[in-house]
Amino acid sequence: MTAETASTRLPATGVPRLARGVRLRHDEARGQWVLLAPERVLQPDPVAVEILKRVDGARSIDAIIDDLIAAFAVERERVAADVDAFLADLAEKGMVEVEP
Amino acid sequence: MNEVVNVLARTVAEAAALVPQPLPVPYGMLAELTHRCPLMCPYCSNPVELDRRNAELDTETWLRVFEEAARLGVLQVHLSGGEPTARRDLEQMIRHCVKVGLYTNLITAGVGVTPERLQAISEAGIDHVQLSFQGATAEVTDHVSNFRGAHERKLAVAGEVRRLGIPLTINSVVHRANIHQIPDFIELALKLGARRIEIAHAQYYGWALRNRGALMPTREQVFHALDVVEAARERLKGVLTIDAVVPDYYAKYPKPCMNGWGRQSLNVTPSGKVLPCHAAETIPDLDFWNVREHSLAEIWQASPAFNAFRGTDWMPDLCRSCERKEKDWGGCRCQAMAIAGDAAATDPACHKSPLHAHLLALAEADAAAGVVDYDYRRFSTPDRAQ
Numbered sequence: 001m002t003a004e005t006a007s008t009r010l011p012a013t014g015v016p017r018l019a020r021g022v023r024l025r026h027d028e029a030r031g032q033w034v035l036l037a038p039e040r041v042l043q044p045d046p047v048a049v050e051i052l053k054r055v056d057g058a059r060s061i062d063a064i065i066d067d068l069i070a071a072f073a074v075e076r077e078r079v080a081a082d083v084d085a086f087l088a089d090l091a092e093k094g095m096v097e098v099e100p
Numbered sequence: 101m102n103e104v105v106n107v108l109a110r111t112v113a114e115a116a117a118l119v120p121q122p123l124p125v126p127y128g129m130l131a132e133l134t135h136r137c138p139l140m141c142p143y144c145s146n147p148v149e150l151d152r153r154n155a156e157l158d159t160e161t162w163l164r165v166f167e168e169a170a171r172l173g174v175l176q177v178h179l180s181g182g183e184p185t186a187r188r189d190l191e192q193m194i195r196h197c198v199k200v201g202l203y204t205n206l207i208t209a210g211v212g213v214t215p216e217r218l219q220a221i222s223e224a225g226i227d228h229v230q231l232s233f234q235g236a237t238a239e240v241t242d243h244v245s246n247f248r249g250a251h252e253r254k255l256a257v258a259g260e261v262r263r264l265g266i267p268l269t270i271n272s273v274v275h276r277a278n279i280h281q282i283p284d285f286i287e288l289a290l291k292l293g294a295r296r297i298e299i300a301h302a303q304y305y306g307w308a309l310r311n312r313g314a315l316m317p318t319r320e321q322v323f324h325a326l327d328v329v330e331a332a333r334e335r336l337k338g339v340l341t342i343d344a345v346v347p348d349y350y351a352k353y354p355k356p357c358m359n360g361w362g363r364q365s366l367n368v369t370p371s372g373k374v375l376p377c378h379a380a381e382t383i384p385d386l387d388f389w390n391v392r393e394h395s396l397a398e399i400w401q402a403s404p405a406f407n408a409f410r411g412t413d414w415m416p417d418l419c420r421s422c423e424r425k426e427k428d429w430g431g432c433r434c435q436a437m438a439i440a441g442d443a444a445a446t447d448p449a450c451h452k453s454p455l456h457a458h459l460l461a462l463a464e465a466d467a468a469a470g471v472v473d474y475d476y477r478r479f480s481t482p483d484r485a486q
Binding site for chain 1: 125127171172173175176201203205227228230265266267269295296338341343
């Protein structure tokens with residue numbers, strides 16, 4: 001269970017997915033991951049890429065955090081804060097939608 | 101010892117300067133599928149000499165071009181025109197773009213597009229739709245586009261796009277007849293459920309240059325418009341993204357046109373010519389290669405037109421010695437051509453250009469003269485394809 005702190009902006013049980021018109025893909029020509037949005041090409045950093053790869057419309061935020069902990073052996077508190085901040089930011093920009 | 105190190109360092113630096121820099125990889129491609137369009141906007145970005153239907157590339161060639169674009173590194177394709185829905189094979193092209201991994205953006209005027217057509221476009225996998233509004237009210241839209249009822253049709257298309265769940269951008273080109281409507285354009289975008297709006301000040305090439313006298317706003321109008329946009333941007337953070345194409349006749353620094361010639365994007369015309377920007381044909385003597393004869397990669401890398409103003413070597417001293425040379429990229433080549441009569445001159449929009457005062461005087465004279473009649477965009481002689 002994730003302890004929901006005052007700083008958490010999204011529900012841990014919510015299921016995030018990329019909004020229509022937003023796509024994550026590997027860019028072979030430049031050897032990097034890109035997030036494509038209307039008239040925008042964003043270059044997510046390696047941490048953001050790992051989060052985005054798990055945003056599939058099926059996994060909850062909690063499940064994404066569990067997955068990252070298992071894959072990278074990192075502290076839950078730290079990961080939870082990163083995931084929440086990152087997804088909340090994208091949600092605010094309309095690039096991610098969270099099913100409660 | 102230090103001396104030796106310095107000499108070595110210098111030699112290495114000199115050698116590095118001799119090694120050709122790797123070519124940039126383009127991010128975006130503007131695919132002008134056709135020049136046919138029911139609207140007649142007097143600032144249309146298409147050339148004054150429009151391609152006719154019988155000169156247009158066939159479906160197969162376009163599909164090859166999209167494939168080559170994806171392989172070259174293009175990430176986003178902007179399906180534009182003219183009016184791209186005039187092409188009956190549009191859905192087939194969208195499906196192919198999706199298949200080869202391209203992000204697809206439809207740039208439409210939204211006139212003559214039925215709900216059934218939009219449904220098919222949606223099902224083909226379009227990622228985003230950009231819809232133009234020539235005015236924030238029916239009166240202005242219909243007048244500027246010279247099409248009675250255009251505004252009503254656009255409203256219906258916007259509703260349909262949102263009903264299908266496709267993200268929507270509103271594009272409004274602003275000039276003297278509608279610059280006072282910027283707050284209304286923003287309200288309209290919000291009401292229509294758009295997440296993004298482009299407030300694009302008319303850029304004076306081709307048709308717009310021909311109509312500059314009827315389009316140019318006053319300096320006061322332009323600066324007021326900039327303030328209005330800035331305030332709205334702050335107020336609507338997280339609700340509506342506002343992107344602006346800046347007016348440069350009254351500016352101090354030139355726009356970094358295309359973020360540098362042949363650096364990030366390319367443009368394919370209906371007949372297959374590949375241009376570094378959509379206005380590039382206003383520069384005489386540039387040798388544009390065609391996708392009928394060359395692959396897109398060959399054209400990007402080796403065509404004379406793309407290499408003419410790439411990087412900074414072509415620049416006049418005024419630009420090459422400027423600390424902003426890799427920020428502004430010398431401004432706009434087409435504007436240098438239009439105003440200075442020399443495509444390799446410093447963009448007169450730059451305050452350092454000897455023609456800067458002349459450019460300002462042109463704008464002020466046009467804004468004051470108050471011409472009202474447009475020379476509407478049209479094919480040079482009657483064309484059965486419209």
